[in-house]
Amino acid sequence: MPFSSLGLLPSLLHAISESGYLEPTAIQAAAIPAILQGHDVVGSAQTGSGKTAAFSLPLLQLLNTPSVEKSRDRSTRALVLVPTRELAAQVGEALQLLAQHSSQPLRIMTLFGGVSINPQMMALRGGADIVVATPGRLLDLLDHNALSISAVSILVLDEADRLLDLGFADEIGRILALLPERRQNVFFSATFPPAVEALSKKILRNPKRIAIAPEPASQPDIVQRAIAVDPKRRTQLLVHLLKQNKWERVLAFVATKYAADYVTEKLHRSGIKAAAFHGEFSQGARTRILAEFKAGDLQVLVATDVAARGIDIPQLPVVLNYDLPRSAVDYTHRIGRTGRAGETGIAVSFISADTEAHFRLIEKRHDLRCAREEIAGFEPVETLSSETSSAIARTMNADTLSENAPDNPANGGIKGKRKSKKDKLREAAALNQKE
Numbered sequence: 351m352p353f354s355s356l357g358l359l360p361s362l363l364h365a366i367s368e369s370g371y372l373e374p375t376a377i378q379a380a381a382i383p384a385i386l387q388g389h390d391v392v393g394s395a396q397t398g399s400g401k402t403a404a405f406s407l408p409l410l411q412l413l414n415t416p417s418v419e420k421s422r423d424r425s426t427r428a429l430v431l432v433p434t435r436e437l438a439a440q441v442g443e444a445l446q447l448l449a450q451h452s453s454q455p456l457r458i459m460t461l462f463g464g465v466s467i468n469p470q471m472m473a474l475r476g477g478a479d480i481v482v483a484t485p486g487r488l489l490d491l492l493d494h495n496a497l498s499i500s501a502v503s504i505l506v507l508d509e510a511d512r513l514l515d516l517g518f519a520d521e522i523g524r525i526l527a528l529l530p531e532r533r534q535n536v537f538f539s540a541t542f543p544p545a546v547e548a549l550s551k552k553i554l555r556n557p558k559r560i561a562i563a564p565e566p567a568s569q570p571d572i573v574q575r576a577i578a579v580d581p582k583r584r585t586q587l588l589v590h591l592l593k594q595n596k597w598e599r600v601l602a603f604v605a606t607k608y609a610a611d612y613v614t615e616k617l618h619r620s621g622i623k624a625a626a627f628h629g630e631f632s633q634g635a636r637t638r639i640l641a642e643f644k645a646g647d648l649q650v651l652v653a654t655d656v657a658a659r660g661i662d663i664p665q666l667p668v669v670l671n672y673d674l675p676r677s678a679v680d681y682t683h684r685i686g687r688t689g690r691a692g693e694t695g696i697a698v699s700f701i702s703a704d705t706e707a708h709f710r711l712i713e714k715r716h717d718l719r720c721a722r723e724e725i726a727g728f729e730p731v732e733t734l735s736s737e738t739s740s741a742i743a744r745t746m747n748a749d750t751l752s753e754n755a756p757d758n759p760a761n762g763g764i765k766g767k768r769k770s771k772k773d774k775l776r777e778a779a780a781l782n783q784k785e
């Protein structure tokens with residue numbers, strides 16, 4: 351099906367062809383006509399499914415149609431709420447690109463924290479037709495009367511599950527209270543646990559449901575591998591794999607900021623161009639590091655889960671779980687960084703005796719079974735530690751992996767016990783993203 355059959359304006363079709371998109375992705379084919387018709391839409395959309403354009407294109411069209419009265423004071427008519435700074439920047443960029451040929455120039459503002467609020471307040475004086483924002487910074491700006499959202503006609507919640515994971519429920523509630531009752535709502539989420547389902551029910555009115563994209567975990571264009579290796583030898587094995595497979599660009603996920611810095615340093619010592627990427631860096635530093643990685647100046651980006659959602663790195667052939675993710679959902683988001691938009695990708699997980707049981711739960715969740723590979727010279731020798739075996743015994747009865755729960759058994763977190771240092775670090779990382 352061509353884009354031209356979706357009822358989009360010629361200016362948008364022009365921008366689409368310049369972006370090199372040949373035909374709509376499944377979510378675009380379903381969501382674009384529904385949003386154009388004015389329906390509320392709820393979409394089960396994974397990262398990499400093309401969901402940004404799926405809401406951006408109809409949103410731009412609806413705001414560009416002369417029948418939509420353009421208010422003189424240029425009040426904000428569309429609001430896109432996203433969980434992270436990276437996603438805000440990315441969605442803002444996509445909107446700018448797709449809007450570039452529009453007959454009525456639209457002002458698109460991207461607002462997120464971690465940077466000074468003053469330039470954003472100044473820029474908002476000129477008004478903004480479309481605002482893409484993280485919830486915390488939006489509320490700060492609303493508190494400063496820097497903008498009004500009382501005339502918003504379209505609300506988009508992107509990655510709603512992540513918004514709730516990051517603890518934005520209260521902020522979303524406050525924002526909803528400031529929006530007009532009559533508006534169109536678009537709601538995208540990769541997963542629909544009960545809290546997300548409840549939020550969608552609260553926001554949406556008689557929505558069209560779109561659930562097409564399979565989880566990246568089951569997509570054939572991502573080859574998933576599990577390599578058994580002792581934890582102490584992981585960096586050496588990574589260096590070996592980089593050389594042996596001539597991997598030019600690898601996104602390696604670790605559990606903590608400390609691990610990101612530590613592994614990066616070890617890679618430097620082995621002559622690998624690498625950088626750490628985590629919530630402790632300023633927004634400017636994060637943008638620069640990402641640009642270097644995208645430009646091919648870095649071979650390995652060692653990231654915490656801050657990078658697991660939202661950021662789009664075209665041509666990323668390999669994602670590595672140096673540390674396993676806490677949950678099956680995080681696994682999906684991590685590996686979804688590769689194999690995007692039809693490219694093929696490899697997702698490798700390093701497994702040790704202590705993390706084997708946790709990986710099995712992730713496999714079970716995804717109905718997946720990866721053969722455990724061993725690489726010559728790196729065969730594991732360690733056996734299960736006593737701490738892990740008793741943790742497994744305790745959690746086996748539950749037999750479920752609770753998404754993003756602080757008591758998740760990943761990497762040693764044990765149900766019912768008080769929070770580990772790692773849990774606290776992770777929570778701090780999540781808090782860092784809250785702007």
Ligand code: AMP
Pocket residue numbers: 370371372373374375378396397398399400401402403662664690691
């Ligand atoms: P998203 O899921 O919105 O993060 O998009 C993932 C990637 O797919 C981005 O790099 C987009 O530029 C790209 N993309 C979006 N729509 C299409 C399309 N119809 N054809 C090819 N690539 C696309």
